[in-house]
Amino acid sequence: MLSIKNLYVSVEGQEILKGINLEVKAGEVHAIMGPNGSGKSTLANVLAGKEEYEVTAGEITYFDEDLLEKSPEDRAKEGIFLSFQYPVEIPGVPMVNFLKTAVNEHRKHKGEKELTAGEFLKLMREKMDMVDMHPQLTNRSVNEGFSGGEKKKNEIFQMALLEPKLAVLDETDSGLDIDALKTVAHGVNMLKSNVNATIIVTHYQRLLDYIVPDFVHVLYNGKIVKSAGKNLLLSWRKKATTGLKKKTKIKNECYC
Amino acid sequence: MNVIVEKADLTLKYIAHYNDLKELLFKGSSDIINVRRKKAFQDFVSQGIPTRKNENYKYTNLHPQFAPDYKFVIQREETDANLTEIFKCNVPQINTHLNLLYNGWFYDKNVKSGVLPQGVILDSLENMAKNNPELLQKYYGNTAETESDALVALNTAFAKDGYFLFVPKNVIFEKPIQIINLLKSENDTFTTQRNLIIVEPGASAQLILCDHTLNSNRYFSNSVTEIFVEENANLDYYTVQNQHNNSASVNSVFIQQERNSNVTTHTVSLHGGFIRNNLKIKINGENAEANMFGMAFLDKSQHIDNATQVIHAKPHCQSNQIYKYVLDDKSTGAFSGRIHVARDAQKTNAFQRNNNLLLTDTATMQTKPQLIIDADDVKCSHGATVGQIDEEALFYLRARGIDEDKARMMMMNAFAHEVVQQIKVEALRERIDELIEKRLNGEIALCHECDYNCEC
Numbered sequence: 169m170l171s172i173k174n175l176y177v178s179v180e181g182q183e184i185l186k187g188i189n190l191e192v193k194a195g196e197v198h199a200i201m202g203p204n205g206s207g208k209s210t211l212a213n214v215l216a217g218k219e220e221y222e223v224t225a226g227e228i229t230y231f232d233e234d235l236l237e238k239s240p241e242d243r244a245k246e247g248i249f250l251s252f253q254y255p256v257e258i259p260g261v262p263m264v265n266f267l268k269t270a271v272n273e274h275r276k277h278k279g280e281k282e283l284t285a286g287e288f289l290k291l292m293r294e295k296m297d298m299v300d301m302h303p304q305l306t307n308r309s310v311n312e313g314f315s316g317g318e319k320k321k322n323e324i325f326q327m328a329l330l331e332p333k334l335a336v337l338d339e340t341d342s343g344l345d346i347d348a349l350k351t352v353a354h355g356v357n358m359l360k361s362n363v364n365a366t367i368i369v370t371h372y373q374r375l376l377d378y379i380v381p382d383f384v385h386v387l388y389n390g391k392i393v394k395s396a397g398k399n400l401l402l403s404w405r406k407k408a409t410t411g412l413k414k415k416t417k418i419k420n421e422c423y424c
Numbered sequence: 425m426n427v428i429v430e431k432a433d434l435t436l437k438y439i440a441h442y443n444d445l446k447e448l449l450f451k452g453s454s455d456i457i458n459v460r461r462k463k464a465f466q467d468f469v470s471q472g473i474p475t476r477k478n479e480n481y482k483y484t485n486l487h488p489q490f491a492p493d494y495k496f497v498i499q500r501e502e503t504d505a506n507l508t509e510i511f512k513c514n515v516p517q518i519n520t521h522l523n524l525l526y527n528g529w530f531y532d533k534n535v536k537s538g539v540l541p542q543g544v545i546l547d548s549l550e551n552m553a554k555n556n557p558e559l560l561q562k563y564y565g566n567t568a569e570t571e572s573d574a575l576v577a578l579n580t581a582f583a584k585d586g587y588f589l590f591v592p593k594n595v596i597f598e599k600p601i602q603i604i605n606l607l608k609s610e611n612d613t614f615t616t617q618r619n620l621i622i623v624e625p626g627a628s629a630q631l632i633l634c635d636h637t638l639n640s641n642r643y644f645s646n647s648v649t650e651i652f653v654e655e656n657a658n659l660d661y662y663t664v665q666n667q668h669n670n671s672a673s674v675n676s677v678f679i680q681q682e683r684n685s686n687v688t689t690h691t692v693s694l695h696g697g698f699i700r701n702n703l704k705i706k707i708n709g710e711n712a713e714a715n716m717f718g719m720a721f722l723d724k725s726q727h728i729d730n731a732t733q734v735i736h737a738k739p740h741c742q743s744n745q746i747y748k749y750v751l752d753d754k755s756t757g758a759f760s761g762r763i764h765v766a767r768d769a770q771k772t773n774a775f776q777r778n779n780n781l782l783l784t785d786t787a788t789m790q791t792k793p794q795l796i797i798d799a800d801d802v803k804c805s806h807g808a809t810v811g812q813i814d815e816e817a818l819f820y821l822r823a824r825g826i827d828e829d830k831a832r833m834m835m836m837n838a839f840a841h842e843v844v845q846q847i848k849v850e851a852l853r854e855r856i857d858e859l860i861e862k863r864l865n866g867e868i869a870l871c872h873e874c875d876y877n878c879e880c
Contacts, residue, residue, distance in 0.1 A: 216823050244825035258817045260838025269834070270824040277825070309838070310820075326824065 169194050169365055170215075170235075170334055175226035177207075177214055184210045186390035187226070192334070195362040199376055200369045202387035208369045209253055211387070212338040215367075216250035217243050230334070244270075245277035247333030247364075251323040251340050258310040266310050267292065271329055295328040299355040317348040324355040331359070336367045341375035353378030434490050435472040441496060442468075442581055448498050449582065454553035456560045457583060464570040464580030471574035480573070483758035483790040484700050484729040489672040492642050494614035497527045498584055500550075518851035520602035520632065521546065527607055528617035528645065529585045543592035546601060549618055552588035559590065563620060567678035567706065568648050575674050575702075579648040583618035586647070591627040591657075600630035600660075600849055607645065607671065608638035617647035621659070625682075628658040632852060635665045635673065635696075643671040653681040655709065660848060662690045664856070665699060669724060672698040683709030683738075690847055692856055693720040693728050694863055704733040707741045718747040719843045721863050722755035722787070729758035736769040739799075745776040748843050750836055750864070751787035760792040763806065767798040776806040781813065781839050836864050 170192040177185040184207045192198055200208055214221045215228070217240035228235040235243065258266075271291070272282040283291065296303060299321050311319050320340055327335055337356065341349055356379050360366060368379060376384075376398075386394040442449070442465055450458050473490055474481040523546060524531040530548030540546060545556070553560050570577035587603055607615065623629055637643060653659050659679075667673060673696060681687050693699050705714045720728040734743045749757045763774045780789045793806040813835050821831035840860055847853035 218819055239828070240819060240822040241825050241827050241831075244823055250823050252820065252823075256814070256817045256820045258814075258820065258835070258838060260841040261821075261834050266821070266824070266826075266834070269826055269830070270821075273825040273827070273830075330824065 171229045176224045178222045192365045197366045197381045199381035199384045206387045207390045212336045249332030249335045251337040253339040255311050255319045257312045261310045263306045299325045300351045301325045316343040333364045338369045460565040464577045467570040468577035495611040520600045522602045525605040528615035541595045545590040549586045549588045582616040586617040586619040589621045591623045591629045593624040594626040596628040602632040604634045607643045612642035614644045619649040621651040623653045623657040625655040630660040632662045637667045645673045649677045651679040653685045655682045656684045658686045660688045665693045667696040669697040674700045676702040679705045685712045688715040691718040699728045701730045706735045710738050710740045712741045714743040716745040717843050720749045723752035726755045732761045736765045736772045739770040742773040747778045749780040752783040754786045758790045762794040764796045770801045772802040774804040778808040780810045
């Protein structure tokens, strides 16, 4: 489905990604982990088509077509969905208008009939239950006045509405409490199938307790330094725990 | 040196026009109007047409607008405008008392659409001067000062007609009054419109004014409206400006409101070559509220300038102002808003905001929010922003499959939305929404159902 080959990306002249290779097939869940500043979000944004990220070398093909040539809206309509790390508030654009336009643009692209207001509301209600979205939120402007958790739920809600082939979740777990995390994970799991794929970008592994990846990649300093099956997580978890212990110890010493 | 002479010449030209037309101007007009006329002319002569050295007109150059050789409309004209066609232009599904002005004159064959509540007068200023001289004496020229603005002086010097609205005590209007001002002439034309509105204690009215140009000649429209809103009275005053690129319009509105009154003004400048709106509200009684909203949409080399002034003369009053501009191409916009809280106007709440969206690098906006506070226990704020479309938000919409053009449109609509939603007449609000969308889409904004296709 997605094939990234030797990808180099710069932002304002600074090289962030330095030769990424990644293959994603339908039905797979990939986790991309790594510390802050390693280039995880850059990768997510390049996939969605954000313009300030400049691809200096390499290629990305999506269903055997050159992805980099396509506009963000075409990528979206062809099934790429980015769940934003920081969803923007857009005062004055009502949620319902926004969602209906987005859904109908997708339908038009697929040659399907546009939904009427009634049909759309029905669909919306159905999907809202799935991610446990509060119905009142759809009466507001896009993300306006939403709490951090609500914004993230709203991303998954949009994902449920648009039914992407490739979902890229950029730090969807950050800022979520455990209940919200469970709901979000539940939503993602419900949407998973053998025809679509998911890329989870995170630097915590707690989301991966709820969404089990098939592959885990460790991104460090613009390169994937390690790729493995989910077993990698186990070894990593140990390391993380030891790290934490060390820190606690130091703290204790200070108190003495 | 030449420039100065030229500017002085321009003022001399209008002085000469006045002297030429003097006899006709005085003839048939009430003494009350004529007394003011004499003084106003002297005020115009001493001030001259404002240059950009005049602080009030710093960002609006009037001189090129005054330069053409206009024909003055100083007599009521017969119109060949086809009423049935014009009536198509009104806001659909909106049930209004519809009246026309023709080149600034109250159209004498206005068809009555429904019966006005008892005691309400909607007529020409000329008739009003005949029938209600005591009202004219009391109110005419009371707030529109000719000493401080040459354009107001020029209007008062040339004033012959306009509309007059009188809403007597405790009469509450459900149905809005709509007045369409049509500009149509065989020549380039200078029109002078003089209006007077009196809303008596406890009364309430909604007024919708639409400006339309019906052909592509040059127009200069210099109008003055004086509005008096008495105790416990309400007035909603909507102005929709929709004129072609060759038209110039200076529109001065003076409102005086008394205790417990509520005034809301909405100025929607959809289209127009050159527009200057002066709005001055004096809050002259306690517990009164004034809301001033405005929107302006500009492209090509259009110019729109809103100058507002709100004077809090009495304590415990509230005023709100929101003005929003969307500027495209090489258009230029200006906003200057002044809140003046007088010494004894304690517990005043006054807010003012001007937000501007520039769509190109070549569009410019000048904004000047001002506060003058002479009291010590007040809450006031003022602010202005000039910016571009939020690229992050645009990307968010595009990342959901919405085309760039459509996404931009959604963002622009969203920008205007805050002001549009303040329109209380639902049908008008929907209509304005629709017109804004057409305007932003680049479709001809001039009333699309109108059969006159002005090619500007």
